[in-house]
Amino acid sequence: MASTSKLRNVSAVESELEKSARAHRILEMEGQGDMTLGHMSVRDPEGRGFWLKRKAIGLGQVLGPSDFTLLDFDGNKLAGDGEVHNEWPIHSEILLRRPDINAIGHTHPFYGCVFSAADEELRAVALEGGYFHPTVPRYSASYDLINTKHLGVGVAEALGDTSFALFLKNHGVVFCGKSTEHATLMAIFLEKACRAQLVIKSSGVSWSWPDDEAMKSRGPQTFHQGLIDRSWRFYSEKLDWLMGSRDNEKAKGEFFAR
Numbered sequence: 450m451a452s453t454s455k456l457r458n459v460s461a462v463e464s465e466l467e468k469s470a471r472a473h474r475i476l477e478m479e480g481q482g483d484m485t486l487g488h489m490s491v492r493d494p495e496g497r498g499f500w501l502k503r504k505a506i507g508l509g510q511v512l513g514p515s516d517f518t519l520l521d522f523d524g525n526k527l528a529g530d531g532e533v534h535n536e537w538p539i540h541s542e543i544l545l546r547r548p549d550i551n552a553i554g555h556t557h558p559f560y561g562c563v564f565s566a567a568d569e570e571l572r573a574v575a576l577e578g579g580y581f582h583p584t585v586p587r588y589s590a591s592y593d594l595i596n597t598k599h600l601g602v603g604v605a606e607a608l609g610d611t612s613f614a615l616f617l618k619n620h621g622v623v624f625c626g627k628s629t630e631h632a633t634l635m636a637i638f639l640e641k642a643c644r645a646q647l648v649i650k651s652s653g654v655s656w657s658w659p660d661d662e663a664m665k666s667r668g669p670q671t672f673h674q675g676l677i678d679r680s681w682r683f684y685s686e687k688l689d690w691l692m693g694s695r696d697n698e699k700a701k702g703e704f705f706a707r
């Protein structure tokens with residue numbers, strides 16, 4: 450018999466929030482949690498503003514739609530019971546500036562935070578660094594939390610018209626996507642890329658990276674919608690298996706079948 454959840458007419462908002470909740474838990478699983486700090490948002494499908502994870506819970510504790518607040522682009526709360534994260538202007542200003550972006554996150558992952566303090570650019574040490582070609586911009590105009598519209602505008606301008614990730618100097622990372630899936634993977638790939646560069650820089654070996662000409666060819670080969678789709682499914686199934694939220698043997702079989 451079909452489960453009741455399959456029979457329900459799930460609204461666009463509810464399905465976006467269920468997906469974003471899952472994205473938060475995936476990021477916790479992948480080591481991006483920092484106590485109750487960090488948050489993702491998704492543009493409201495009905496055009497009222499954006500849904501932001503509520504304050505005072507960790508990424509891994511975001512379980513569903515009730516863990517989000519709906520804000521307009523001035524930060525006024527339109528729906529939801531939770532408290533609002535102070536850094537909501539990161540989300541409002543990027544969404545206002547970039548119509549191609551529908552999901553945004555800000556976290557404090559270890560290697561991303563360390564690399565945010567560097568004065569050099571992120572390079573394609575391995576595959577993941579290339580996904581951000583030509584580089585990841587760095588916002589360094591202020592060391593404050595991004596808790597005003599003015600600072601949010603600065604962050605959105607630093608992100609520019611084409612990037613999907615940004616460092617907040619000596620603070621953390623911002624990642625974005627056309628979808629929640631895309632944004633989530635930007636966060637995971639950025640952390641891997643930062644770790645790779647910090648490790649090779651620390652190792653003492655001589656090293657280099659593919660130049661712009663080489664990336665013209667490799668870029669489209671390695672980063673595309675298929676990678677996003679398959680990687681999201683991989684992390685989603687890994688979450689289910691590790692968290693035991695599905696039949697464990699079935700999920701384990703699916704996980705190892707790839």
Ligand SMILES: [Zn+2]
Pocket residue numbers: 486487536555556557620621
């Ligand atoms: Zn922060």
